[in-house]
Amino acid sequence: MKGKSIIKVQKSSGEKVDFSLPKLKKSLRHSGASEKDIQQIIDIVRDELYQGISTKEIYNRAFVLLKKKKSVFASKYKLKKAIYELGPTGFPFEHFIAEILSHSGYQVAVGQYVEGKCVSHEIDVIATKNTEKLFVECKFHGEEGRNCDVKIPLYIHSRYQDLMITQSQDCKNAGWVATNTRFTKDAIQYGQCVGLYLLSWDFPKGNGLKDRIDRIGLYPITVLTLLSNREKEFLLDRGIVLCKQLIVAAFYLDHLGISEKRKEHILNELKLLCNA
Structure with a gap:
Protein backbone atom coordinates (compact mmCIF):
# COMPACT_ATOMS: atom_id res chain seq x y z
CA MET A 1 0.00 0.00 0.00
CA LYS A 2 1.78 3.07 -1.22
CA GLY A 3 1.58 6.46 0.47
CA LYS A 4 -1.27 7.33 2.80
CA SER A 5 -4.16 6.82 0.36
CA ILE A 6 -7.18 5.07 1.84
CA ILE A 7 -7.72 1.62 0.39
CA LYS A 8 -11.34 0.63 -0.23
CA VAL A 9 -12.12 -3.07 0.17
CA GLN A 10 -15.24 -4.89 -1.01
CA LYS A 11 -17.18 -6.99 1.49
CA SER A 12 -19.07 -10.17 0.54
CA SER A 13 -22.31 -8.13 0.57
CA GLY A 14 -20.89 -5.87 -2.17
CA GLU A 15 -20.48 -2.92 0.20
CA LYS A 16 -17.19 -1.02 -0.08
CA VAL A 17 -15.52 0.11 3.16
CA ASP A 18 -12.14 1.44 4.27
CA PHE A 19 -9.50 -1.21 4.88
CA SER A 20 -8.98 -1.61 8.65
CA LEU A 21 -5.53 -2.64 9.80
CA PRO A 22 -6.62 -2.98 13.48
CA LYS A 23 -9.45 -5.32 12.39
CA LEU A 24 -7.00 -7.53 10.49
CA LYS A 25 -4.64 -7.59 13.48
CA LYS A 26 -7.49 -8.55 15.81
CA SER A 27 -8.57 -11.47 13.61
CA LEU A 28 -4.97 -12.69 13.35
CA ARG A 29 -4.54 -12.54 17.14
CA HIS A 30 -7.52 -14.91 17.50
CA SER A 31 -5.43 -17.52 15.68
CA GLY A 32 -2.93 -17.66 18.53
CA ALA A 33 -0.01 -16.56 16.35
CA SER A 34 2.79 -14.53 17.96
CA GLU A 35 2.96 -10.74 17.55
CA LYS A 36 6.10 -11.21 15.46
CA ASP A 37 4.34 -13.61 13.07
CA ILE A 38 1.30 -11.33 12.91
CA GLN A 39 3.43 -8.33 11.99
CA GLN A 40 5.21 -10.28 9.26
CA ILE A 41 1.87 -11.34 7.77
CA ILE A 42 0.46 -7.81 7.98
CA ASP A 43 3.51 -6.38 6.21
CA ILE A 44 3.05 -8.83 3.32
CA VAL A 45 -0.72 -8.37 3.04
CA ARG A 46 -0.48 -4.56 3.27
CA ASP A 47 2.01 -4.43 0.40
CA GLU A 48 -0.37 -6.47 -1.79
CA LEU A 49 -3.46 -4.31 -1.23
CA TYR A 50 -5.09 -2.46 -4.13
CA GLN A 51 -8.25 -0.40 -4.57
CA GLY A 52 -11.37 -2.59 -4.59
CA ILE A 53 -9.67 -5.76 -3.31
CA SER A 54 -12.22 -8.14 -1.79
CA THR A 55 -12.18 -9.05 1.90
CA LYS A 56 -12.22 -12.66 0.70
CA GLU A 57 -8.92 -12.18 -1.13
CA ILE A 58 -7.35 -10.56 1.96
CA TYR A 59 -8.60 -13.44 4.11
CA ASN A 60 -7.27 -16.08 1.69
CA ARG A 61 -3.84 -14.48 1.62
CA ALA A 62 -3.63 -14.20 5.41
CA PHE A 63 -4.87 -17.79 5.74
CA VAL A 64 -2.13 -19.16 3.46
CA LEU A 65 0.54 -17.21 5.34
CA LEU A 66 -0.75 -18.43 8.72
CA LYS A 67 -0.82 -22.02 7.51
CA LYS A 68 2.87 -21.74 6.57
CA LYS A 69 3.58 -20.68 10.16
CA LYS A 70 1.49 -23.40 11.82
CA SER A 71 -1.60 -25.28 10.63
CA VAL A 72 -3.45 -24.86 13.94
CA PHE A 73 -3.18 -21.04 13.56
CA ALA A 74 -4.87 -21.28 10.18
CA SER A 75 -7.55 -23.57 11.63
CA LYS A 76 -8.49 -21.06 14.32
CA TYR A 77 -8.33 -18.17 11.85
CA LYS A 78 -10.83 -19.82 9.50
CA LEU A 79 -13.48 -20.31 12.21
CA LYS A 80 -16.06 -18.01 10.63
CA LYS A 81 -15.66 -19.65 7.21
CA ALA A 82 -15.77 -23.08 8.86
CA ILE A 83 -19.22 -22.36 10.29
CA TYR A 84 -20.50 -21.67 6.76
CA GLU A 85 -19.07 -25.03 5.71
CA LEU A 86 -21.41 -26.86 8.10
CA GLY A 87 -24.09 -26.73 5.35
CA PRO A 88 -25.82 -27.12 3.07
CA THR A 89 -28.76 -28.51 5.08
CA GLY A 90 -28.09 -26.56 8.27
CA PHE A 91 -28.65 -29.72 10.32
CA PRO A 92 -25.02 -29.89 11.56
CA PHE A 93 -25.39 -26.23 12.64
CA GLU A 94 -28.36 -27.18 14.84
CA HIS A 95 -26.23 -29.85 16.51
CA PHE A 96 -23.42 -27.34 16.87
CA ILE A 97 -25.70 -24.88 18.72
CA ALA A 98 -26.97 -27.77 20.86
CA GLU A 99 -23.39 -28.65 21.85
CA ILE A 100 -22.64 -25.06 22.81
CA LEU A 101 -25.67 -25.04 25.11
CA SER A 102 -24.80 -28.50 26.46
CA HIS A 103 -21.37 -27.17 27.46
CA SER A 104 -23.18 -24.41 29.35
CA GLY A 105 -24.96 -26.98 31.51
CA TYR A 106 -28.19 -27.48 29.56
CA GLN A 107 -29.83 -30.77 28.65
CA VAL A 108 -30.51 -30.56 24.93
CA ALA A 109 -32.73 -32.20 22.32
CA VAL A 110 -32.62 -31.53 18.57
CA GLY A 111 -35.52 -31.58 16.09
CA GLN A 112 -38.42 -32.00 18.53
CA TYR A 113 -42.11 -31.43 17.71
CA VAL A 114 -44.09 -29.41 20.24
CA GLU A 115 -47.82 -28.70 20.14
CA GLY A 116 -48.86 -25.07 20.15
CA LYS A 117 -52.42 -23.80 20.55
CA CYS A 118 -52.97 -23.59 16.79
CA VAL A 119 -50.41 -25.89 15.15
CA SER A 120 -47.54 -28.27 15.88
CA HIS A 121 -44.04 -26.76 15.64
CA GLU A 122 -40.71 -28.44 14.92
CA ILE A 123 -38.17 -26.84 17.26
CA ASP A 124 -34.53 -27.01 16.17
CA VAL A 125 -33.12 -27.16 19.71
CA ILE A 126 -34.83 -27.39 23.10
CA ALA A 127 -32.50 -26.77 26.05
CA THR A 128 -33.43 -27.14 29.71
CA LYS A 129 -31.58 -26.31 32.92
CA ASN A 130 -33.37 -26.38 36.27
CA THR A 131 -36.58 -24.35 35.67
CA GLU A 132 -35.23 -22.67 32.53
CA LYS A 133 -36.41 -23.88 29.12
CA LEU A 134 -35.10 -22.50 25.81
CA PHE A 135 -36.78 -22.91 22.43
CA VAL A 136 -34.09 -22.26 19.85
CA GLU A 137 -34.66 -21.68 16.13
CA CYS A 138 -31.48 -21.95 14.03
CA LYS A 139 -31.11 -19.91 10.84
CA PHE A 140 -28.18 -21.16 8.81
CA HIS A 141 -26.77 -19.46 5.72
CA GLY A 142 -24.21 -21.21 3.55
CA GLU A 143 -22.75 -18.04 2.08
CA GLU A 144 -21.50 -14.74 3.46
CA GLY A 145 -23.38 -11.48 3.02
CA ARG A 146 -26.84 -12.93 3.80
CA ASN A 147 -27.78 -11.39 7.12
CA CYS A 148 -30.96 -12.11 9.09
CA ASP A 149 -33.40 -9.23 8.65
CA VAL A 150 -36.37 -8.31 10.81
CA LYS A 151 -38.66 -10.85 9.09
CA ILE A 152 -36.82 -13.70 10.88
CA PRO A 153 -37.49 -12.63 14.51
CA LEU A 154 -41.02 -11.55 13.48
CA TYR A 155 -41.77 -15.05 12.23
CA ILE A 156 -40.06 -16.82 15.15
CA HIS A 157 -41.85 -14.66 17.70
CA SER A 158 -45.26 -15.56 16.26
CA ARG A 159 -44.40 -19.28 16.56
CA TYR A 160 -43.09 -18.74 20.08
CA GLN A 161 -46.32 -17.02 21.15
CA ASP A 162 -48.35 -19.99 19.87
CA LEU A 163 -46.11 -22.39 21.81
CA MET A 164 -46.26 -20.46 25.08
CA ILE A 165 -50.02 -20.98 25.38
CA THR A 166 -49.46 -24.73 25.85
CA GLN A 167 -46.30 -24.57 27.99
CA SER A 168 -46.11 -24.81 31.77
CA GLN A 169 -45.89 -21.39 33.38
CA ASP A 170 -43.77 -22.93 36.15
CA CYS A 171 -40.81 -22.84 33.76
CA LYS A 172 -38.81 -19.79 32.76
CA ASN A 173 -39.49 -20.18 29.03
CA ALA A 174 -37.44 -18.22 26.51
CA GLY A 175 -37.33 -17.99 22.73
CA TRP A 176 -33.99 -17.87 20.92
CA VAL A 177 -32.88 -17.24 17.35
CA ALA A 178 -29.36 -18.43 16.50
CA THR A 179 -27.65 -17.70 13.19
CA ASN A 180 -24.16 -18.15 11.75
CA THR A 181 -24.34 -14.74 10.05
CA ARG A 182 -25.40 -11.39 11.52
CA PHE A 183 -28.68 -9.69 12.42
CA THR A 184 -29.67 -6.38 10.87
CA LYS A 185 -30.21 -3.39 13.14
CA ASP A 186 -34.01 -3.71 12.84
CA ALA A 187 -33.87 -7.43 13.66
CA ILE A 188 -31.91 -6.72 16.84
CA GLN A 189 -34.24 -3.87 17.81
CA TYR A 190 -37.34 -6.03 17.31
CA GLY A 191 -35.85 -9.04 19.10
CA GLN A 192 -34.93 -6.96 22.12
CA CYS A 193 -38.35 -5.27 22.14
CA VAL A 194 -40.33 -8.54 22.25
CA GLY A 195 -37.86 -10.43 24.47
CA LEU A 196 -36.30 -12.85 21.98
CA TYR A 197 -32.68 -13.78 22.67
CA LEU A 198 -30.60 -13.31 19.52
CA LEU A 199 -27.30 -15.14 19.01
CA SER A 200 -25.13 -14.49 15.97
CA TRP A 201 -21.48 -14.53 14.96
CA ASP A 202 -20.75 -11.33 16.93
CA PHE A 203 -23.93 -10.66 18.94
CA PRO A 204 -24.45 -10.19 21.85
CA LYS A 205 -21.20 -8.26 22.07
CA GLY A 206 -18.63 -10.32 23.97
CA ASN A 207 -20.90 -13.37 24.03
CA GLY A 208 -21.57 -14.14 20.37
CA LEU A 209 -20.78 -17.44 18.64
CA LYS A 210 -17.15 -16.48 18.04
CA ASP A 211 -16.61 -15.59 21.70
CA ARG A 212 -18.33 -18.72 23.02
CA ILE A 213 -16.35 -21.02 20.72
CA ASP A 214 -13.01 -19.42 21.60
CA ARG A 215 -13.86 -19.54 25.30
CA ILE A 216 -14.66 -23.26 25.45
CA GLY A 217 -12.59 -24.54 22.52
CA LEU A 218 -15.67 -26.03 20.85
CA TYR A 219 -14.45 -25.97 17.25
CA PRO A 220 -16.31 -27.59 14.34
CA ILE A 221 -14.37 -30.17 12.31
CA THR A 222 -14.68 -27.87 9.30
CA VAL A 223 -11.88 -25.68 10.74
CA LEU A 224 -9.34 -28.46 10.19
Missing part, protein backbone atom coordinates in the same frame (compact mmCIF):
# COMPACT_ATOMS: atom_id res chain seq x y z
CA THR A 225 -6.81 -27.65 7.48
CA LEU A 226 -5.45 -31.21 7.41
CA LEU A 227 -8.69 -32.77 6.14
CA SER A 228 -10.09 -32.51 2.61
CA ASN A 229 -13.65 -31.35 1.94
CA ARG A 230 -14.61 -34.93 1.01
CA GLU A 231 -13.28 -36.21 4.34
CA LYS A 232 -15.14 -33.53 6.27
CA GLU A 233 -18.39 -34.40 4.47
CA PHE A 234 -17.86 -38.07 5.34
CA LEU A 235 -17.55 -37.16 9.03
CA LEU A 236 -20.49 -34.73 9.05
CA ASP A 237 -22.70 -37.38 7.44
CA ARG A 238 -21.89 -39.61 10.43
CA GLY A 239 -22.77 -36.98 13.01
CA ILE A 240 -19.19 -35.88 13.77
CA VAL A 241 -19.60 -32.11 13.99
CA LEU A 242 -17.01 -31.16 16.62
CA CYS A 243 -13.26 -31.64 16.87
CA LYS A 244 -13.69 -33.12 20.34
CA GLN A 245 -16.05 -35.75 18.90
CA LEU A 246 -13.45 -36.78 16.34
CA ILE A 247 -10.83 -37.30 19.06
CA VAL A 248 -13.14 -39.87 20.68
CA ALA A 249 -14.19 -41.37 17.32
CA ALA A 250 -10.74 -41.37 15.69
CA PHE A 251 -11.51 -44.76 14.12
CA TYR A 252 -13.36 -42.84 11.39
CA LEU A 253 -9.94 -41.66 10.19
CA ASP A 254 -9.08 -45.32 9.63
CA HIS A 255 -12.32 -45.78 7.67
CA LEU A 256 -11.17 -42.93 5.43
CA GLY A 257 -7.92 -44.79 4.73
CA ILE A 258 -5.76 -42.09 6.33
CA SER A 259 -2.18 -43.16 6.99
CA GLU A 260 -0.86 -43.48 10.55
CA LYS A 261 1.54 -40.56 10.08
CA ARG A 262 -1.18 -38.25 8.75
CA LYS A 263 -3.58 -39.46 11.42
CA GLU A 264 -1.03 -38.48 14.08
CA HIS A 265 -0.76 -34.95 12.63
CA ILE A 266 -4.56 -34.62 12.55
CA LEU A 267 -4.98 -35.80 16.15
CA ASN A 268 -2.25 -33.43 17.34
CA GLU A 269 -4.05 -30.50 15.71
CA LEU A 270 -7.38 -31.65 17.19
CA LYS A 271 -5.89 -31.73 20.70
CA LEU A 272 -4.32 -28.29 20.29
CA LEU A 273 -7.67 -26.84 19.21
CA CYS A 274 -9.69 -28.52 21.95
CA ASN A 275 -7.24 -27.43 24.65
CA ALA A 276 -7.10 -23.86 23.37
